[in-house]
Amino acid sequence: MPDPSTYRPAPGAIPLSPGVYRFRDEHGRVIYVGKAKSLRPRLSSYFQDVANLHPRTATMVTTAASVEWTVVGTEVEALQLEYSWIKEFDPRFNVKYRDDKSYPELAVTLNEEFPRVQVMRGAHRRGVRYFGPYGHAWAIRETVDLLLRVFPVRTCSSGVFKRAQQVGRPCLLGYIGKCAAPCVGRISAEDHLALAEDFCDFMAGRTGNYLRRLEEQMREAAAELEYERAGRLRDDIEALKRAMEKNAVVLADGTDADLLALAEDELEAAVQIFHVRGGRVRGQRGWVTDKVEDVDTASLVEHALQQLYGGGAEAVPREVLVPALPEPAGPVREWLTGLRGAQVDLRVPQRGDKKDLMATVERNAQQALALHKTKRASDLTTRSRALQEIADALELDSIPLRIECFDISHLQGDDVVASMVVFEDGLARKSEYRRFQIKGFVGQDDVRSMHEVISRRFRRYLAEREQTGEWVVPEQAGSEEDDPQAPGGPVDPETGRPRRFAYPPQLLVVDGGRPQVAAARRALDELGIDDVALCGLAKRLEEVWLPGQEDPVVLPRSSEGLYLLQRVRDEAHRFAIGYQRGKRAKRFTAGGLDAVPGLGETRRTALLKHFGSLKKLRGATVEEICAVPGIGRRTAETVVEALASRPSAAFAVNTATGEIMEDGAPDRSTADQGALDKGAETP
Missing domain, CATH: 3.30.420 (Nucleotidyltransferase; domain 5)
Incomplete structure (x- = not known):
């Protein structure tokens, strides 16, 4: 555990200006972001006796390995920069509000020729009038359904609106009186816009005048013996009152x-x-x-x-x-x-x-x-208890803050793939998920596949560590020369994000029992890695296997630690299955050649291997296609005819493996640089 005094900035090195500061751990990850109107007294408060600090603050400063800061002009700039960095780095010691989903709002698209009433989420758009947000989308639809009787504004999508214009017939809402049907010219664009503006005025709270106007029209209709019209107006008034009851007046002055x-x-x-x-x-x-x-x-x-x-x-x-x-x-x-x-x-x-x-x-x-x-008990407390239970059961030296889990997936030996999922502090870190394509062999050998994928993951880690050098904690925090984002650190200087395999896990979990654990242990031993804990979780009895142990570790069924391991394992399985299904579907389509009569999988693959991509095959002549072994003239003519009658597809073939891939995608045929690192995927 680092001592805060080892990375404390030199006296007088911290400026007195407003700014934002970042604490980083030993791997260069940002673990806390803060702001201050004067950096020197704020940062100095972190480097007092640890016993005098709040327990959470003490944990943060002992987890950190360096501190850096950025000077800004004003406190407002500091506030903005702090928010940006919290969003970018997601520091584990900052306050994190859960349930930050976008809430639905009622929107009226006044920027269109025929405004539309709809449910919208996300950022506001120019020219759209918004009301809300609401807790549930159904609450908006209930309100709109009541108001459409009085304000029959268009609610259909652009596609439905265009189709109605083409066929000259409105949708169902137009027939039942809940849409003015501007699509078929029942109302002009100007009148429909005025109707939408009345709808907005009512939603904005200006209801009294409109209700009084309707009541006056109802009385006039009754006086003129137009009882059907008066009845409709009466029902409209009741519908508006029911809609108003859903949003009771709480402030009489029309406050926003x-x-x-x-x-x-x-x-x-x-x-x-x-x-x-x-x-x-x-x-x-x-x-x-x-x-x-x-x-x-x-x-x-x-x-x-x-x-x-x-x-x-x-x-x-x-x-x-x-x-x-x-x-x-x-x-x-x-x-x-x-x-x-x-x-x-x-x-x-x-x-x-x-x-x-x-x-x-x-x-x-x-x-x-x-x-x-x-x-449920506090998520943080539960996660901490789960990690502590895992550390105790596996007799680890420290709590496994970073857990990586690997799973193998295939269909009877075809399309063998692997997945790597990452959990940090008991939560999924989906930006660091990785997918692997097993290329060394074909067959139902999960043990051999596990050995390969573990070897490739940690061989890449060693290569990146050797390339960048061990990240050394800056002696003079805040100096540009010792920035952890420099080329010598685990952070990519071009993107500002961590390198793909820069961080080793504290715990490596494999999906399987003793054979898979032994294969992973052998892969780590071959690379000389002895500081990563390893275990396997077998599906049948949910037993935890350790390398070299004859008997498994059995955690209680009610254990939070077992529950966390199950979540990690299931997430790895889900991620691998999704990748394997995608590859299988792509292979079966075979770039659009699957429907050519008399052309089987072997000859389809031979054609794509010979020409390299479907685009080049589409431009080939019959004689050029006949030059491919196993392709006769009649088959070549059939291929040319079939490709000429089909839309262009964008598929190519990996010349080393025969894998169908998107045309223009990089040829990942090298064993270790292969699909090892098709990059992160966030499902």
Whole structure:
């Protein structure tokens, strides 16, 4: 465990300016990102006696091996840079809000000739009017279904709209009166736009005048003895009132505001947000976070605001009401104002309706935290317990923070592939998943395949370590010459991301029993690697096998450690199966030659091997095709005719293996550089 004094910056080396700092571990990975209005006192606070630090802070500084910083001009720039680095590096010691999915919103595409009402997620688009967000998409559809009776705005997709224009017949909604059918000219573009604007006005809270106008029209129709029209207007009014009941008025002044409240304990914090638009609660969302760093309520509020508005998906309202102001509040308020393009009032409500609504939001946060705890113990606590149980059962020297698992997949010996999945801190690290294509042989030999894939993975690790050199902790932190992202480190200087196999795991898991474990151990011994723990998980009885052991380690069925190993193994199996199925499907299509009469798999492969790609084969003459061994003139004529009648396909063949691949893809025929590293895939 590193001693913080070994990488403490020299006295006076840290500037007094605002900036953002990063702590890195011994492998160069960023494990914590922070900001400060003055870097020197903030960073100096980390290098006091470890016993005086908060337990989580002490764990962070003893895990780190270096610290670096970047000076910025203002505290607002520091806030923006901190958010960008947290998103880029995903540091394990920073607060991480879970359930950061994009919430659905009701959108009206006023930028189109015929505006459409639809459910949208993600970043806001120019010219589209948004309402929400809502907790569920079905809540939006219920509201829209009620309002379409009064505002029959188009809701169909562009494809359905164009088809209706072509055939001159509207869809079902046009027949039942829930669409004005602009596709067939029942309403002009100008009138349909006015209808969409009325819909937006109603959703924005301007409902009173519209309801009064409908009631007046209903009375006039009744006075003129037009009872059917009056009945329709009466039903329209009832539908609008039911829609209004779903969004009760909470603030009489038509306020646009977001209210954020927290409920927290020593380990976790729950965040609840109410979106109030036009004085009505239009949406609600919430997160739960593990307090992996030592943070107070003000810091949690700041992190929540970064999470909510930093990605640009959420519009900033005029008011943002919080339980505690960030310290300092000025940079955050200035940052929000810049995002909105107008003044934002960031404050703590003190009295009146807004304070009462804040109390309601806080009660929701408390209930969310209690519900989270009743479902399961803290994720962080559970993961820590699982890792500790694995370390105890396997008698490891330290907790396996990085676990890699390998699995072999094939179909009766064909298309043999392997997968590598990575779990860090008990969570899947999908950006570091890898796929392997077994090329040394063909057959149902999982043991031999496991030996090959382990050898290739760690041979690549040794090659990268030899190429880049062991990463040495910078003696003078903050100096450009000793930047861990320089060519001598495990971080690629071109992309700024970790090299593919730069980090060894603390625990290597293979899918299988004693034979697979023995094969993996043999591969590690051949490469001289003795600092990586190894085990295998057999499917039948879920036994954990260790190299050289006659009997397996049996973990209790209720063990969190066994549950984590099962998750890792199942994820490796899923990833391998997906890759193997994709390869098999591609092989069976054979680049579009599979339907040529009289052309079997052997001759298809021979043709593609000879010409190298389907594009070149398509341009070949009958005489050139006849030059391929085993291809006669009649078959060559059939191939030319078939390719001329089919659309161009983009497939080629690996000249060393016969594998069908996309035309233009690199020829990965070298044994170790082969498909070892087709790159990361995030399923």
